[in-house]
Amino acid sequence: MQMQNKKGDTLFFRTPPSVLGYAAVGGKKESEGPLADGFDVLDTDTTFGEKTWEQSESRMQAICAETALKKSGVTPKELDCLFAGDLENQCTASNYTMRDLPVPFVGLYNACATMAEGLGLAAAFIAGGLAQRTMALASSHFCAAERQYRFPLEYGGKRTPTSQWTATASGGVVLGSVGGPPYVKAVTFGRVIDYGIKDINNMGAAMAPAAAHTLLTFLKDSGRQPEEFDRIFTGDLGAVGSTLLEEICEKEGVKLTNHSDCGLLLYDREQQQVDAGGSGVGCSASVLCSHILPQLKSGKLREVLFIATGALMSPTTFMQKESIPGIAHLVLLGSGK
């Protein structure tokens, strides 16, 4: 039995997997942001009781996984597969989280697009009949990311107005073949798009073409118009990338009037000094689980596009003056099937 249709790059699920539960966990800055009320756990000293920032991130991810499972009434044993990723070298935050979670584990890396990548795969596994219950999990930690990608925390550097703030946050979603709303209705896995941006402090600009490409691909594959959706969420293009996405789409003949960006939702840009907005794997993951999914569950939102975007460079390729490839994966979520 064929469980889904593929058209172009988009997988349309005939029997859309159900979101059984979800959780968002964040740190201090996230607890001071406009979405704080939607988070399940907030740790205001950001260490999550651990000695190193890497351990803190793992702990945070583990708390997120536990909370999401508890909220969905699913035990780890009942999970057929878990897809997780983060920003650390060799994806260690996820690997160390999974040390204590006895579940078949697929480790992922697509930078800040990892949540949509994981959610898409978790849904495709169920829709394809390969699993009954799956989970997508993702995280980033500001302090762990800074020491890996940029400078030590106490180093007195000046941020540029286009730079984005890596979120200390985690999001987890449990999916099942049987259950109520919200539902994952379709997925478009994006392609790597590189428009030659080299500025590591302007990742929104590096990712905007990828977001536009994936969105335009989905609209073509589905034959639908952007205004048919309650909201189109990208994450995390920030202020610069959001402007550029809308401009690219307009050039391609698509006008976006209902676009929001997770990087602009998570923080208050003026008050919290995050320059162009939030970023990091945990940014879109936590906005999905604290802001988007609750509104779909309550029926306040009926149908949305969740497009997580990733900048696929490393500190090494950056120093070798390579440009920054971008990727964006799209997930169509709805409160009805």
Add this chain to the structure above:
Amino acid sequence: MKLSKQEYDQMNKQASPKSKLLPDCLWAFFVGGAICLLGEVLRTLYGRWGFALTDAAALTSATLVALSAVLTALGWYHKLATKAGAGTLVPITGFANAVVSPAIEFRVEGLVTGVGAKMFVIAGPVIVWGMMASVIWGVIYYFIRPLMGG
């Protein structure tokens, strides 16, 4: 997508806000100036306390480095630097911050492989190329000194 790389480059230039030059310069000028003023006050004080001029200068540098290290450890120096930019980077206090901050950050990776190896990760290039520049200038100076009547 029909969009070309050149077109996108133009779009990006328009969409990306530039740093605010005037406020940044004013912050750098006044904070940097204040640090130098503090240095001047210290040097005068050390002089009054009976130290020779060269000793007073060395003690001033040492005091500023120690002060910067303490402020870095307290987490205050980088907060000032987010506003002051070059004002906190250029004086000797900025150099101290660049050495102390990785030492704190990489302490968890051990005293040798963490602190020892990473301490000069930011300041290292300054030392390498600073020494190189002084050697080159020394050679040039050696040859031009007779011409200058020295």
